[in-house]
Amino acid sequence: MDETGQTRRAFLAGVGTAVAGSLAGCQGSFDPLASTALDEHASTQFRQGLLNQGYRDVTLPRAVEKAWELPANRGDHTAAKGSPVFDPAGNVVLADDTGRIRSLTPDGEVRWATTFTQAGRGSHGTPAIANGTAYIGAYDGAVSAIDLETGRRQWRTSLGDAIGASPTYYNGTLYVAIEHAAPSGSVAAVDAATGDVHWRDSRPTHHPHSTVTIDRERGRLLFGSNDGHCYAWTFPGLERAWRYDTGAEIKAPVAVADGVAVVPSWSETVTGLDVEDGSEVWTFETDQDVMCAPAIRDGTVFVGSHDHHLYAIDLQSGQEEWALDAGGWLIGSAVATRDHVLVGSYDTTLYAVERATGDVAWTVGNRGHVTSAPLVTDSAVYYAERAVEGEADRPGMCYKLTAMG
Numbered sequence: 001m002d003e004t005g006q007t008r009r010a011f012l013a014g015v016g017t018a019v020a021g022s023l024a025g026c027q028g029s030f031d032p033l034a035s036t037a038l039d040e041h042a043s044t045q046f047r048q049g050l051l052n053q054g055y056r057d058v059t060l061p062r063a064v065e066k067a068w069e070l071p072a073n074r075g076d077h078t079a080a081k082g083s084p085v086f087d088p089a090g091n092v093v094l095a096d097d098t099g100r101i102r103s104l105t106p107d108g109e110v111r112w113a114t115t116f117t118q119a120g121r122g123s124h125g126t127p128a129i130a131n132g133t134a135y136i137g138a139y140d141g142a143v144s145a146i147d148l149e150t151g152r153r154q155w156r157t158s159l160g161d162a163i164g165a166s167p168t169y170y171n172g173t174l175y176v177a178i179e180h181a182a183p184s185g186s187v188a189a190v191d192a193a194t195g196d197v198h199w200r201d202s203r204p205t206h207h208p209h210s211t212v213t214i215d216r217e218r219g220r221l222l223f224g225s226n227d228g229h230c231y232a233w234t235f236p237g238l239e240r241a242w243r244y245d246t247g248a249e250i251k252a253p254v255a256v257a258d259g260v261a262v263v264p265s266w267s268e269t270v271t272g273l274d275v276e277d278g279s280e281v282w283t284f285e286t287d288q289d290v291m292c293a294p295a296i297r298d299g300t301v302f303v304g305s306h307d308h309h310l311y312a313i314d315l316q317s318g319q320e321e322w323a324l325d326a327g328g329w330l331i332g333s334a335v336a337t338r339d340h341v342l343v344g345s346y347d348t349t350l351y352a353v354e355r356a357t358g359d360v361a362w363t364v365g366n367r368g369h370v371t372s373a374p375l376v377t378d379s380a381v382y383y384a385e386r387a388v389e390g391e392a393d394r395p396g397m398c399y400k401l402t403a404m405g
Helices: 017-026
Strands: 064-071 092-095 100-104 110-115 128-130 133-137 142-147 153-158 168-170 173-180 184-191 197-201 213-215 220-224 229-234 240-245 255-257 260-265 269-274 280-285 295-297 300-304 309-314 320-325 340-344 349-354 360-365 380-384 397-403
Touching: 064 360, 092 133, 128 168, 168 213, 213 255, 220 260, 229 260, 255 295, 260 300, 300 340, 309 340
Parallel strands: none
Antiparallel strands: 064 397, 092 100, 100 110, 128 133, 133 142, 142 153, 168 173, 173 184, 184 197, 213 220, 220 229, 229 240, 255 260, 260 269, 269 280, 295 300, 300 309, 309 320, 340 349, 349 360, 380 397
16 A cells, blocks of 8 residues: 655646646745745635544524526536535535536526636536635536636636546645546646646646645645545645555545545445555445445435435444435535435435434425535535436526525
C-alpha cells in the first residue's frame, strides 16, 4: 500500500500549452496555507465540508409535502447527478446534465440560468460556493467560475477530457479530480481567483470522479479512482503519501472522521482506512456494488448499496448496526441530520430514516431516480433526480419539500 515515489509532475502529456506554462511558473512555490484575500472555506460545497461527512445540523420536519418542482436533468447517463446547494443569500444553486447552472429563490423562481458547457453529459457535479462565486466542473474537462449575482462566467480553465467530480474549495484554491481519455487521470490545484493551475499530479491510472477530501488535522488529501485505488497526498505539501487497492472502481467521495477514511467500492465493500498511513482498519461486505456517498455522524457510517440496502456501520469496528431495504439501488448520496438519514432510491423514493434504529420516518415518491444529495433545513428539503429512462419528454425534476401543515 505504501508508495515511496514522491513527485510533483507538472502536467499530463497532451494538456494545453497554456496550462503547461502556468504550471511551469508555479511549480515548487505553491502554498495552500498562504494568506489570501479570498474566503478560507467555502460557504457550502458537496458533502458539506472538506471531510465529505454529509452532515447537516438541522432537525428534519416530521412530515412533508411537495411545495414546487422544476425540470432539471434530461440525460440518460446512469451516474449520480449534481446536488442543490445554498448561496450566502439563501438562494439555491443547481447544476444539471444539460450543461446549465441556475440560481433559484426558495420559492422556486429562476433568478438566472447560464449554459456553461456544451458537453453531451453536461455536469454531474455540485458547485462549491465562495467569494460570491459558484465553481463547477463539467464533462468537457473544464472548471468554470460563475458570478452568483449575475450568472456571468468569470473564467474557464480546461484541465482534461472530463470532470465528473465536484470541486473542493479551501483557502483560495480548488482541488479537483480530472478524467483523461487514455483512460487515465490527474488531480489539480486551481487558483479560485484566476483559474490558473498551481499543481497537478497524474498519479491516478483511470478515470477518477471521486470528489477530493482534505483532512487538515492529519495532513492528508485523498480521493478514489476507477482504477480501484484510494490515493493520498500530504497536505499542504502535496507529496505522494500512500495508495490502497480496493479491487474495483471507486465512484463516490471518500468520507473521513476520527482518522478513518471510509471508502465505498464496486468490489462490493466499504473499507475503513487509517488516514495517515493507508492501512486497513476494517472491511464491510455488501451483496453488490457500492457507489453511494457515505454520511458520518456520531461514530456511525450511513451508506447505501446496489443491493437495495442502506447500512449503518460502526466507524471504528466496521460492524453493522442496522440495515434497511430501500427497494432499489442506492447510488446517490446519504445525508445525515440530528436524528435522521435521507437517501434516494432507484425505486423513485426519497427515504427519511431514523438514525438510531433504521426505521422509516417518512417517504416521498418521485418520477425519476433520486441520486442527488438532499439539501436540508429545519423546514425544507431540496433534491434533484435523474431523467426517467427511455422517456425523453420526462426530465428529472428538482423538488422542494416543506413541513406539512
